Amino acid sequence: MPKITYIDASGAERTVEGKTGMTVMETAIKHTIPGIDADCGGACACATCHVYVDAAFLDKVGKPSAMEQSMLDFAENVKGNSRLSCQIKIRDDLEGLRVTTPESQH
């Protein structure tokens, strides 16, 4: 049960227990974390679950797929550590993962 910390745009932190195999987006929804809309429910179709991955975890999380990258290319306020949280599956080695949600998903 790796712990995941969500940080909102104002800096407020919420740490919850994730479940291996679920996504970072689903975990946020399950714990009613604000700042992640996930309109399409995780189909990589809407780009409203955008997060910034903490630098220390970037390598572990890995690179986005081509589909995800091209969705990200057109999202707002994209940075080098931007990912769609519906595409990050939780694994044991992501214990302590920290992601920041953007000010707005639209």
Place this chain on the structure above:
Amino acid sequence: MSQTPGRIVIIGAGQAGAQAAYSLRQGGYRGAVTLLGDEPQPPYQRPPLSKGYLKGELETERLFLKPLSYYPEHEIELLTGRAAAEIDPAARTVSLQGGLRLAWDQLIIATGARPRRLAVPGASLPGILELRTLADVDRLRASLFPGARLVIVGAGYIGLEAAAVASQLGVKVSVLEAMPQVLSRVAGPEIAAFYADVHRAAGVEIHTGARLEAFEGEGQVAGARLEGGEVIPADIVLLGVGVLPNMELAEAAGLACGNGVRVDSQMRTSHPDVYAIGDVAWRPLVHYGREGRLESVHNAIEGGKLASASILGQTPPAPEAPWFWSDQFDLKLQTAGLWTGADMRIVRGEPATRRFSVFYLKDSKVIAVDAVNAPPDYLVGKKLVAAQAAVAPGDLADTSLSMKDIGARALTP
């Protein structure tokens, strides 16, 4: 907020009704909110029902829009397994089947739609299923074993998504479509031809122009008989021939209805304190200068947000171009806009590469895009649709120009 706490009843706990409840709370509404659903589950996502969930990749709980604890924590009274029986707009009440009567200050009708049935002989035989609810899919999934014969009536998104899943599970699938092409209501001929080819290559039999005459079988469906006498044998039949809006309660209450419950741009019905949202709403389609019903997650979410904003007197979100997606095999189709009325179609990219798009234009303006495995085409296309932007057809077809450049060129004033 200035308003005194009141009471809002939402009939229908699908994605639209649920969104209205979430948005009301998010927007600071302090009154009572009752969310009434006739299915046993809490609000859940329907799109995966014909995709990952049908395939067995997701447990039920992963479909839930919010965890169960969300509702009490946010003081949303969730009544599941309860259907509304009557709306009394003068007394401002809703009666439930079984007797309970709820008072409201504002009412939101989010009753959705139900699968259309077919009026052919044998239509009530056991083994003829539909795909709308979790219960429907659980029934269908139990029949999808390797070697089973599934006949799907209707080659819309539901029919083709189910066909893709079933064929991947080793089921022998035949799709019957009355129109000369698949996806005829929702996409142009290039997309239709592409998907028909993909399905046929995967072993799905597709019969277009098929006139269904009757279902055959004794005590259980055994086949579908076409005009001319051909019988397609079936162990199970899935109907995917569209939906009808559940507007009877609204009609009986005297609310103005067309092909759905008529609403204005704030989703308000002909009664000033009654709203209708989601599949049941006959709403202005602001990008198209006409009205219509949309059956999509986008429409459900937007309707919920608009009704909530109107009730709270808050600024409504800007209307989005309608958007939709469909997953079939390894292909993700992303759609923005509505293609009806297009006078020109531009294909961008090569369908054989399984990555291409079709832009639909009317009077040189982009009114819709269908993008297969091509998110940039979809995302820029969606902006072009929302802006009703004029684009040179040659630019759209020119893959040496990036979608970013095409978008920048068309959207810069």
